[in-house]
Amino acid sequence: MRSRAAASIFSREGFREVYSMEGGINAWKGLVAKGAPDAGMAYFEPVKKTEELIALAWLLEEGSRKFYAEMTRREKDQEAVGLFSELLADEEGHKTSLFKLHQTLSGQKPDPGFPRSLINIEPGIEYLEGGMLLSEALEWVRGKEVRETLDLSISLEVNAVDLYIKMERKVKEKEARQVFQALSNQERKHLKRLSSLLEKR
Amino acid sequence: MGVMDYFKPISTWPVEKVREFLDELGPQEYNLVDVRTPQEYEKGHLPGARLIPVGELESRWKELDPNKITIAY
Numbered sequence: 231m232r233s234r235a236a237a238s239i240f241s242r243e244g245f246r247e248v249y250s251m252e253g254g255i256n257a258w259k260g261l262v263a264k265g266a267p268d269a270g271m272a273y274f275e276p277v278k279k280t281e282e283l284i285a286l287a288w289l290l291e292e293g294s295r296k297f298y299a300e301m302t303r304r305e306k307d308q309e310a311v312g313l314f315s316e317l318l319a320d321e322e323g324h325k326t327s328l329f330k331l332h333q334t335l336s337g338q339k340p341d342p343g344f345p346r347s348l349i350n351i352e353p354g355i356e357y358l359e360g361g362m363l364l365s366e367a368l369e370w371v372r373g374k375e376v377r378e379t380l381d382l383s384i385s386l387e388v389n390a391v392d393l394y395i396k397m398e399r400k401v402k403e404k405e406a407r408q409v410f411q412a413l414s415n416q417e418r419k420h421l422k423r424l425s426s427l428l429e430k431r
Numbered sequence: 432m433g434v435m436d437y438f439k440p441i442s443t444w445p446v447e448k449v450r451e452f453l454d455e456l457g458p459q460e461y462n463l464v465d466v467r468t469p470q471e472y473e474k475g476h477l478p479g480a481r482l483i484p485v486g487e488l489e490s491r492w493k494e495l496d497p498n499k500i501t502i503a504y
Binding site for chain 1: 441442443444445446449462464466467468469470471475476477484485486488489492495497498499500501502503504
């Protein structure tokens with residue numbers, strides 16, 4: 231999982247040819263690789279406008295929040311549960327920042343249809359950072375060790391940092407750039423905390 | 432580059448392809464990057480792999496040559 235997220239960073243920075251090794255080190259040692267949810271297979275229509283980017287980011291934050299919320303219920307490792315609770319509260323805060331940004335830029339009354347009115351995504355389908363389906367991710371971590379849940383969470387955060395860096399580079403509005411920059415810094419902190427916990431497990 | 436390239440599938444290589452590739456080329460000709468934790472790296476890693484934990488990648492990708500084929504695991 232982590233290697234795919236890493237590959238997306240290399241690609242973003244213009245590395246000429248980038249691959250993620252299927253199945254990771256276990257596959258290399260000849261062990262059976264466990265199928266990971268399909269990351270990055272989701273198809274979205276091209277999102278170009280700033281308001282569409284904001285809506286997309288909001289939806290992905292919501293997906294991550296739901297993932298962490300479910301992990302606080304399922305996970306037995308108490309330190310991990312504590313961290314997931316903090317992360318889900320942060321993702322909720324990120325949604326608020328994005329919604330406020332949308333309002334600032336649109337200069338209109340609150341849009342009750344936000345965010346789905348702005349972006350063409352099938353109703354009822356929920357995505358996580360990186361384009362993974364929430365339902366598949368939840369299925370994949372079922373019965374797995376905390377290390378594997380952390381591995382997936384780290385991938386989500388790497389993808390989140392990556393997304394906000396890309397978005398910040400793309401938009402022209404100063405307010406939007408500031409918000410995306412702040413969000414990418416916060417996701418980077420999540421990444422550090424998840425990584426330190428994984429190092430201890 | 433559009434933001435939605437973000438959702439483009441990441442290209443993957445099966446283990447056999449990586450083995451073949453590493454056999455044919457010298458370590459100066461590619462970037463082989465282990466993005467796991469230092470502990471995982473210590474327990475065992477691919478020959479010639481360079482450790483850059485994924486959490487450090489945003490600040491360390493510049494250490495690598497972007498013109499070389501890059502394999503992450």
